[in-house]
Amino acid sequence: MIGKTGVTIRIVSNRLPQIADAIKPAVANEVKKATLDIEAKAKAKVPVLTGTLRRSIHSVFSNGDMTGTVGPSVVYGKFIEFGARGRAARPYMRPAAEAVLPGFASAVKRALSGLK
Numbered sequence: 001m002i003g004k005t006g007v008t009i010r011i012v013s014n015r016l017p018q019i020a021d022a023i024k025p026a027v028a029n030e031v032k033k034a035t036l037d038i039e040a041k042a043k044a045k046v047p048v049l050t051g052t053l054r055r056s057i058h059s060v061f062s063n064g065d066m067t068g069t070v071g072p073s074v075v076y077g078k079f080i081e082f083g084a085r086g087r088a089a090r091p092y093m094r095p096a097a098e099a100v101l102p103g104f105a106s107a108v109k110r111a112l113s114g115l116k
Contacts, residue, residue, distance in 0.1 A: 026111040028065035034104040035059045035068030041096035042070065046080070053077055057093075 039059045046054050056073040071077065071093060083089030 023112065024064065024066065026114070027108055030104060030107045030111055031068045032061060032065055033107070034100050035061070035070050037100045038093075038096045039070045041099055042092050045095055046072075046092040047090050053080065 036059055039057055042057050043054050046057065048054055053072055053074055053076070056077065057071065058073065059068060059070040061068050077093075079085075079087075080090050081093050082091075
């Protein structure tokens with residue numbers, strides 16, 4: 001004979017709405033910090049002849065600061081990063097991102113674990 005089992009769940013407190021409201025600013029803060037860190041590292045690493053390329057590196061935030069984009073605004077920035085016409089690549093954006101991104105995931109986890 002198979003017995004019947006049952007489970008009753010009673011919600012005493014529902015803090016999910018408050019936690020959901022707290023997640024966005026916590027993550028947005030980490031996105032902003034990581035994006036600006038990448039910008040600073042790229043500016044420190046970029047090869048400089050006149051300084052125009054370095055000055056063109058900037059950050060833009062969208063989606064309520066949940067998306068950060070950083071890079072140069074001059075056309076030739078990609079040719080320096082990836083190389084062109086037989087010239088060797090001199091990466092500055094990729095190394096900057098690679099240096100910051102591992103810490104970004106940890107920072108987001110820490111920020112979210114602090115929500116109670």
